[in-house]
Amino acid sequence: xxxxxxxxxxxxxxxxxxxxxxxxxxxxxxxxxxxxxxxxxxxxxxxxxxxxxxxxxxxxxxxxxxxxxxxxxxxxxxxxxxxxxxxxxxxxxxxxxxxxxxxxxxxxxxxxxxxxxxxxxxxxxxxxxxxxxxxxxxxxxxxxxxxxxxxxxxxxxxxxxxxxxxxxxxxxxxxxxxxxxxxxxxxxxxxxxxxxxxxxxxxxxxxxxxxxxxxxxxxxxxxxxxxxxxxxxxxxxxxxxxxxxxxxxxxxxxxxxxxxxxxxxxxxxxxxxxxxxxxxxxxxxxxxxxxxxxxxxxxxxxxxxxxxxxxxxxxxxxxxxxxxxxxxxxxxxxxxxxxxxxxxxxxxxxxxxxxxxxxxxxxxxxxxxxxxxxxxxxxxxxxxxxxxxxxxxxxxxxxxxxxxxxxxxxxxxxxxxxxxxxxxxxxxxxxxxxxxxxxxxxxxxx
Amino acid sequence: xxxxxxxxxxxxxxxxxxxxxxxxxxxxxxxxxxxxxxxxxxxxxxxxxxxxxxxxxxxxxxxxxxxxxxxxxxxx
Numbered sequence: 001x002x003x004x005x006x007x008x009x010x011x012x013x014x015x016x017x018x019x020x021x022x023x024x025x026x027x028x029x030x031x032x033x034x035x036x037x038x039x040x041x042x043x044x045x046x047x048x049x050x051x052x053x054x055x056x057x058x059x060x061x062x063x064x065x066x067x068x069x070x071x072x073x074x075x076x077x078x079x080x081x082x083x084x085x086x087x088x089x090x091x092x093x094x095x096x097x098x099x100x101x102x103x104x105x106x107x108x109x110x111x112x113x114x115x116x117x118x119x120x121x122x123x124x125x126x127x128x129x130x131x132x133x134x135x136x137x138x139x140x141x142x143x144x145x146x147x148x149x150x151x152x153x154x155x156x157x158x159x160x161x162x163x164x165x166x167x168x169x170x171x172x173x174x175x176x177x178x179x180x181x182x183x184x185x186x187x188x189x190x191x192x193x194x195x196x197x198x199x200x201x202x203x204x205x206x207x208x209x210x211x212x213x214x215x216x217x218x219x220x221x222x223x224x225x226x227x228x229x230x231x232x233x234x235x236x237x238x239x240x241x242x243x244x245x246x247x248x249x250x251x252x253x254x255x256x257x258x259x260x261x262x263x264x265x266x267x268x269x270x271x272x273x274x275x276x277x278x279x280x281x282x283x284x285x286x287x288x289x290x291x292x293x294x295x296x297x298x299x300x301x302x303x304x305x306x307x308x309x310x311x312x313x314x315x316x317x318x319x320x321x322x323x324x325x326x327x328x329x330x331x332x333x334x335x336x337x338x339x340x341x342x343x344x345x346x347x348x349x350x351x352x353x354x355x356x357x358x359x360x361x362x363x364x365x366x367x368x369x370x371x372x373x374x375x376x377x378x379x380x381x382x383x384x385x386x387x388x389x390x391x392x393x394x395x396x397x398x399x400x401x402x403x404x405x406x407x408x409x410x411x412x413x414x415x416x417x418x419x420x421x422x423x424x425x426x427x428x429x430x431x432x433x434x435x436x437x438x439x440x441x442x443x444x445x446x
Numbered sequence: 447x448x449x450x451x452x453x454x455x456x457x458x459x460x461x462x463x464x465x466x467x468x469x470x471x472x473x474x475x476x477x478x479x480x481x482x483x484x485x486x487x488x489x490x491x492x493x494x495x496x497x498x499x500x501x502x503x504x505x506x507x508x509x510x511x512x513x514x515x516x517x518x519x520x521x522x
Binding site: 153229232300 | 478485486510518519520
């Protein structure tokens, strides 16, 4: 273990330092016990805290001037102590030595947030373990018979099969924008294939509805000519699918890993036609009506986190906007497989509803290989379908007749692992999805 | 270019009914987009109207908009 050792500065040592002739030496009995100096570390002179008369030595209570004089200061060197049973022996000997003022840990410090461009953290198998997929499967919660809509760039079934999955696509209830030549389940390998792979981690037997909205050939050069109208048509199609299901078995999970990056693409806030802040915008209305009809809708929170935002982020603040901040959807933040928030995951408050994001789920792991074998499934784009898969798995035995979308959201929020230790917060929402706790809570559902 | 409006249609929800409500010729509506049920339980639908007809149409009772139709992009 690496440590910092604080040595009392003797007159001899002070002279040697001043002349840069030699490095401080440790008493031989300490080196014999296993305390080794790191010669690459240049010793640092530490000033003594200045204490006002009658004041104790607590640093935070320090009121007097700091003393840099040689007779008061001490010297910090770096060293190694054994990691085994001998460690305690070395520490005892060191603290008993009058020349040693203290031995302190020297932990590794680094920029610890996962950002875009950083390597993957874990694999899909790790995500499956964190989500307790085995327990879900044992409980019969596999997504069998559940419709899971991936509203994205389309799904490529052949690619998913190569990656070990065996997805079913319901082409009849899928939706493709006008002018697109490829068909459901056979779209080019891209973002939508990543999303479907990630949903399949927890819900391998779900039936995908392939809504390839983002393949729309509308280029969206102005606020009036974008793609959201295509999403509106897709959601209307989903409503038809949902309404056609028997009420007793109704279940539809909708995963949306996209949003609006730039307020210049929208009418200004306050304009009656605005989307970002306006619950009366038709897309925000259709989201509400689809949820009211029984759909579980999940939106990625976005990739505009303060620490490492996507280069496209143009909102000066509050990037979770429009349907991504809707009160009737689950807004999904991203954590890596070490349960740490990824630096690009957008923080709340949201624009339609302040208490956003709602939940955190896993991202930035090696999974679909949709962007290359070594490239992670990343962004809140991956976190959203991972959680959508969990929701679809739950719906296998708990259709909306047993558990309404609101009741299910509440259960997920209440059982989440509180990552920041403060209840709801604007980084993680209610916390990280905890499937084991959800499974326990489901036992109370009539 | 077409503009996104919402229109209340308590009865039939087709292009003819929408055009009548908006007081525009059917040809001014985007037939490919159609009449999209936004909140059918409350008889609310969306249509796309050619921009030269939109200002007059949006002033009608039971009609609102135009609404923005922003670009959306994946969060990767």
